[in-house]
Amino acid sequence: MASADVVIVGGGANGASVAFHLAVLGVRNVRLLERRHLGAGATGKSGALVRMHYTNEAESRLAFESLKTFRDFATVVGGDCGFEPVGFVQLVPRGYEHALSQNVETQRRIGIETRVVSKNELAELLPDCDLGDVGGAAWEPDSGFADPNATTFAFADAARRLGVAIETGCEVTRVLARGGRVGGVETARGRVDAPVVVLAPGAWAGSLLAPLGLDFGLRPHRIQVAVFRWPHGFTLRHPAVIDAVHHSWLRPEGEAATLIGVELGAGHADPDAYDEGVDAAYVALCRKTLATRFPAFGEATMRGGWAGMIMMSPDGRPIIDEIPSVRGLYAMLGDSGTSFKTSPAIGKCLAEWIVHGRPRTADLGPFRSTRFAEGRPWHDPTNYGAERLTISR
Ligand SMILES: Cc1cc2nc3c(=O)[nH]c(=O)nc-3n(C[C@H](O)[C@H](O)[C@H](O)COP(=O)(O)OP(=O)(O)OC[C@H]3O[C@@H](n4cnc5c(N)ncnc54)[C@H](O)[C@@H]3O)c2cc1C
Incomplete structure (x- = not known):
């Protein structure tokens, strides 16, 4: 049986960004588990537009914070994200x-x-x-666009240099939780105990959420x-x-x-x-x-x-949260085809939340998982006539 301070599930742009930012904040025993290879999900297929224009402030803020990283990637992260x-x-x-x-x-x-x-x-x-x-x-x-694979590989390389263990070909089969707290994960290679688990499994989230009784309508x-x-x-x-x-x-x-x-x-x-x-x-x-x-x-x-x-997600906006019913379980879910450009800030915010007890770079309140149960799904009054489009951008 292995153990870690934090286990991250998923090696897309968001999982890799979380890994990098946790390491920067000094968390050393971090394990990122990816069932296939880095960038195997939406990230590897992304159009990777990097634009700030949203019809709400919260997403624009995440995009703007992320742009700072894309623009200065070699200094902030190291390597090349292919930003044009x-x-x-x-x-x-x-x-x-x-x-x-x-x-x-x-x-x-x-x-x-x-x-x-x-x-x-x-x-x-x-x-x-x-x-x-x-x-x-x-x-x-x-603004412009970046290379989503290069971005992910660079986040992962930088995380590795800072001590993060990245295991590809390692599927997480179950999230372990007891008494309202996360305890680790079960993988095809055995169990990893951890007080904190971050889910960033993209379109494959369903089989991990259902056994926890979590249904966000994804x-x-x-x-x-x-x-x-x-x-x-x-x-x-x-x-x-x-x-x-x-x-x-x-x-x-x-x-x-x-x-x-x-x-x-x-x-x-x-x-x-x-x-x-x-x-x-x-x-x-x-x-x-x-x-x-x-x-x-x-x-x-x-x-x-x-x-x-x-x-x-049901309202076309991501869920970025510590899941209230399972303490220690953090999640980036329901990317809704728009969460490559924001991945630098999403990773930074989740790492800050885990280490400092709250995100400092941006307010993640609008992305809370409970908004659907509250009957307050996201709505932008200044949208352009169509919400919840399934087009990626
Ligand atoms: C065609 C296309 C165009 C797009 N264009 C844009 C765009 O222009 N701008 C933009 O910002 N966004 C765009 N997007 C969306 C963007 O790519 C995604 O929102 C983003 O890449 C999601 O990253 P992620 O890390 O959250 O998830 P993913 O990249 O999907 O990564 C999830 C990873 O988790 C792994 N995984 C899943 N389950 C498990 C498990 N049980 N155990 C271990 N590993 C697991 C998967 O193998 C996968 O590698 C586009 C997407 C597509 C498909």
Whole structure:
């Protein structure tokens, strides 16, 4: 039988970030257990947009705290997270201009570099783009995208250097709890006793939560993306874009291609038996949506695509909490397809909570697990007309 001060379940961006930040805070006997390999879950498939624009302050704060890490990754963590600050544009439909201004105002108050741009400025940021149906747009010059695998590997490498044990190919089969306290985990390789367990198992959370009597209404979803080679004459290394008019997002991929994701609606799937490829119908939808903005992409060559599994929470926002009914059990659950960019801050906050008794970097109250039982699921009054989208971004 082994023991640890903290066991972390899951080697995605969030589990690796927790491991790194615990080690930085001086916790030495930390074990991260990953059933497959680092980045095997949503992280490895992520579009990895790094943008600050949300329709609520709490997520913008997590994203902004995380941006500080992405921007200065070699110094803060070590290694390279592949961050590319190509800038970010948020497009909203007509009728939502006021909500956009309010959100941008909130973000500026936090310290985020962002502003609403005029139609003329937008046309300069996105030349050759058809913007006729856009109501308003916001611009973030410091945002962009990162390499999700590189980020995770770098967090893990830095954690290892600080003494964290990272075991891959090690599945946690059960969380041990007694008398309202966590006691460790059972794994395929034996038991590990620990007074603190952090769950970051992505779409695979269900089998660990159910035996504890925990049901937060989480549902695994299969999410797809497609890549299109830039058509003849298209050379613009464009910014990352979230398009709330067409429920899609895009960013450059490699030297001469664009990666796009489009909302598909409910797409429940078994995370242990899902198709990792992209569907032909989805490719057609992506090409059509891309061409709606950039007409030149109407005949663009498809160059690939893939699918990954995310875990949706009932209100489309993550749960980040110490589970009240099982003391010592901390969790990052229901990533809802948006929790790569926030992983640096999520890991830091959870580590602070474990070590100092409360998160210091950001307020995690809005992410509490009890909000559903309280009948107060998350709602943003300044949203852009559609919440709980299953599109990842
Ligand atoms: C196609 C796609 C595009 C996306 N685009 C964006 C984006 O642009 N921006 C953004 O911020 N987010 C995006 N996301 C979402 C983002 O990738 C996820 O929210 C984030 O990576 C979740 O990280 P995680 O560490 O919480 O979970 P995961 O990366 O899913 O990691 C969970 C890990 O836990 C392991 N595990 C599970 N159960 C066990 C067990 N019992 N024992 C041991 N190990 C276990 C799994 O094998 C897995 O490696 C996207 C996701 C997808 C799929």
